[in-house]
Amino acid sequence: MRWSSLFIPTLRDAPAEAEAASHRLLVRGGFIRQLQSGHYSMLPLGWRVHQKVAEVVRQEMDAIGAQEFLLPAMHAASVWQTSGRWTSMGDEMFRLTDRKGGEFALGMTHEEVFATLSLELNSYRDLPQLWYQIQWKFRDEPRPKSGLLRVREFAMKDSYSFDLDDEGLDRSFQLHHAAYLRIFRRLDLDAVPVEASSGAMGGSASIEFMVESDAGEDDVALCGGCGYAANVERATAALEMVENRPSSDIPESFPTPGIRTINALAELGHPPIHQIKTLVYRIDGELALILLRGDHPFLEQKFADATGANEVVPAEADEIRDALGASPGSLGAVGVDTLPIYADEALRGRSGMTTGANEDDFHLQGVDVERDVRVDTWVDVRGILDGEACASCGEPLSVARFIEAGHIFKLGRKYSEAMGVSVLDAEGVSRVPTMGSYGIGVGRAMATVAETHHDDNGLVWPMAIAPYEVVLTVAKVDHAESMAVAESLYEELRGAGIDVLLDDRDGRAGVKFADAELVGIPLRVTIGSRGLESETLEVSSRKTGEQTNVPLKEVAAYVVNAVTAGRAANR
RNA sequence: CGGGAUGUGGCGCAGCCUGGCAGCGCACCUGCUUUGGGAGCAGGGGGUCGGCGGUUCGAAUCCGCCCAUCCCGACCA
Numbered sequence: 001m002r003w004s005s006l007f008i009p010t011l012r013d014a015p016a017e018a019e020a021a022s023h024r025l026l027v028r029g030g031f032i033r034q035l036q037s038g039h040y041s042m043l044p045l046g047w048r049v050h051q052k053v054a055e056v057v058r059q060e061m062d063a064i065g066a067q068e069f070l071l072p073a074m075h076a077a078s079v080w081q082t083s084g085r086w087t088s089m090g091d092e093m094f095r096l097t098d099r100k101g102g103e104f105a106l107g108m109t110h111e112e113v114f115a116t117l118s119l120e121l122n123s124y125r126d127l128p129q130l131w132y133q134i135q136w137k138f139r140d141e142p143r144p145k146s147g148l149l150r151v152r153e154f155a156m157k158d159s160y161s162f163d164l165d166d167e168g169l170d171r172s173f174q175l176h177h178a179a180y181l182r183i184f185r186r187l188d189l190d191a192v193p194v195e196a197s198s199g200a201m202g203g204s205a206s207i208e209f210m211v212e213s214d215a216g217e218d219d220v221a222l223c224g225g226c227g228y229a230a231n232v233e234r235a236t237a238a239l240e241m242v243e244n245r246p247s248s249d250i251p252e253s254f255p256t257p258g259i260r261t262i263n264a265l266a267e268l269g270h271p272p273i274h275q276i277k278t279l280v281y282r283i284d285g286e287l288a289l290i291l292l293r294g295d296h297p298f299l300e301q302k303f304a305d306a307t308g309a310n311e312v313v314p315a316e317a318d319e320i321r322d323a324l325g326a327s328p329g330s331l332g333a334v335g336v337d338t339l340p341i342y343a344d345e346a347l348r349g350r351s352g353m354t355t356g357a358n359e360d361d362f363h364l365q366g367v368d369v370e371r372d373v374r375v376d377t378w379v380d381v382r383g384i385l386d387g388e389a390c391a392s393c394g395e396p397l398s399v400a401r402f403i404e405a406g407h408i409f410k411l412g413r414k415y416s417e418a419m420g421v422s423v424l425d426a427e428g429v430s431r432v433p434t435m436g437s438y439g440i441g442v443g444r445a446m447a448t449v450a451e452t453h454h455d456d457n458g459l460v461w462p463m464a465i466a467p468y469e470v471v472l473t474v475a476k477v478d479h480a481e482s483m484a485v486a487e488s489l490y491e492e493l494r495g496a497g498i499d500v501l502l503d504d505r506d507g508r509a510g511v512k513f514a515d516a517e518l519v520g521i522p523l524r525v526t527i528g529s530r531g532l533e534s535e536t537l538e539v540s541s542r543k544t545g546e547q548t549n550v551p552l553k554e555v556a557a558y559v560v561n562a563v564t565a566g567r568a569a570n571r
Numbered sequence: 572c573g574g575g576a577u578g579u580g581g582c583g584c585a586g587c588c589u590g591g592c593a594g595c596g597c598a599c600c601u602g603c604u605u606u607g608g609g610a611g612c613a614g615g616g617g618g619u620c621g622g623c624g625g626u627u628c629g630a631a632u633c634c635g636c637c638c639a640u641c642c643c644g645a646c647c648a
Contacts, residue, residue, distance in 0.1 A: 011581085011582055011597095012597060012609075013583045015583085016582090016583075016584090016641080017642090019641075028582095037640065092646075092647085108647095139648090141647075143642095143644090150647075154648070156648055217647085218647095301646090312645090404648065440648065475606080476607085478606095507606095507609095508609075510606095510608035510609050510610085511610095512609095514608070514609050515609085517608095528607055530607060
């Protein structure tokens with residue numbers, strides 16, 4: 001294509017609201033434009049990258065024997081009512097009503113619809129099946145952010161496996177696991193598989209593919225020693241022994257006027273590790289106390305996973321006061337027997353603790369957790385901290401920010417059962433297939449590459465997904481010889497199947513160089529009178545900045561080689 | 572939903588406090604010069620100042636409500 005006739009609206013300044021590097025550069029480079037919060041238009045350049053990412057995914061899915069479908073994006077309510085998710089998905093689901101008053105949803109994911117199709121599987125001989133699609137998903141995200149990283153409308157490759165038994169599911173899961181590693185490698189993403197919480201999907205096991213980036217939204221714990229890797233929503237760590245402070249026979253109340261925080265209490269000589277943090281939550285509508293060591297953060301997701309609770313929300317100050325007679329900052333569990341009490345495992349065996357007295361401006365010291373608190377349920381709900389020891393090898397764990405680029409789930413029979421799927425096994429017995437589901441967000445993958453592949457001058461696309469592989473930059477378009485050389489090289493490269501962009505704009509060379517770099521085309525051939533005098537053209541690499549003068553006659557072959565090598569990288 | 576912030580030509584911003592002709596840079600159009608790293612000069616086009624209401628002789632500016640957008644947290648590919 002000729003740059004002069006393309007719509008590539010590059011910007012010198014990024015919009016003020018763009019914060020993440022990928023967001024700024026994708027907008028500046030003319031790849032995307034926002035329509036509303038969480039909804040982006042793909043401009044020609046952006047759509048080319050998007051399609052190339054999708055094609056990499058498609059090839060690797062096909063390679064494990066998966067079959068491509070395309071399902072409706074809009075679903076009748078009844079489909080979701082059958083699985084129970086019409087209600088459980090809550091506000092996250094976009095809903096609409098047709099002219100006849102019928103209720104519909106825009107699909108957030110497609111377990112139900114694929115499971116409906118699987119009703120036509122009749123025999124164990126039909127299994128296993130691996131089905132996928134690349135389709136738009138709609139999620140009423142509470143907070144879209146960071147450009148393409150978190151949006152309300154996005155293309156997702158979602159696949160689903162149907163197997164007779166657990167061994168089959170393991171195989172399908174492993175096939176996906178391996179395919180995902182290949183996909184991310186081809187995208188030049190350093191994706192780490194980590195143990196994850198299954199969240200709203202349910203199911204027995206799930207692995208997230210995480211790419212380290214400050215723009216991420218998840219914290220992941222990694223062990224440099226044994227390779228343990230887990231989302232902090234699930235991660236555990238070895239707990240170092242804490243020497244209990246001397247305890248008293250009964251908890252002693254002492255005045256703490258104005259003391260409302262762990263830190264303030266610490267300044268009075270009660271270190272956080274010797275404090276009990278008391279949180280009041282509404283768990284599926286019921287108030288409950290959750291106790292942690294003073295220095296430990298509470299992770300709601302861990303709690304939900306451990307207890308099976310759906311709704312885990314902090315209680316309001318007035319309901320806390322009604323229940324305990326004190327305000328946050330002075331709360332404790334000693335003597336409480338009207339509310340369920342959950343305690344984090346880190347409090348087991350602890351004594352000599354300090355906690356709120358359920359009376360404003362008073363705390364208790366000398367508390368022995370197991371003697372003085374009526375714990376109903378012990379749970380592991382604390383967030384682990386950077387530097388804690390790995391539970392399996394003792395080396396320090398590092399905790400860092402990651403982008404969730406893919407997620408694979410063992411679903412089990414939740415959806416197949418709900419939708420009434422069954423096949424006959426070899427003995428003629430009816431069996432419910434077990435399912436897996438596997439997702440990669442295409443736009444998010446694209447943004448993740450942008451996030452991890454850029455420099456001060458702009459984007460640096462890997463050859464595999466670059467919008468164009470080569471740009472021919474004509475320094476002076478009114479120089480007839482330059483244009484003639486450029487035209488003939490352009491035709492030759494096009495003929496060789498190279499995605500080549502001819503920058504024939506009547507502008508200054510500096511502007512064209514800057515645009516080529518901003519847009520991130522991997523290779524640039526500069527065509528100008530300077531090189532032509534010596535019968536050479538300058539080929540430069542976006543990634544390394546390396547410039548090579550190539551004899552005119554060899555340029556086409558040189559470029560074809562470089563592109564071919566680039567395409568094959570990481571395969 | 573809780574907390575913080577912002578809305579002024581396509582993009583980046585000033586003006587607002589202290590009410591009085593809507594400005595600057597980039598981009599865009601025309602002409603001349605320039606031409607291998609975001610050119611120079613001259614001329615020019617483009618703005619319901621987020622919306623509605625109020626105060627006032629007069630509102631971008633003051634007051635109220637609403638909307639939108641961004642950032643931090645709870646949720647997800």
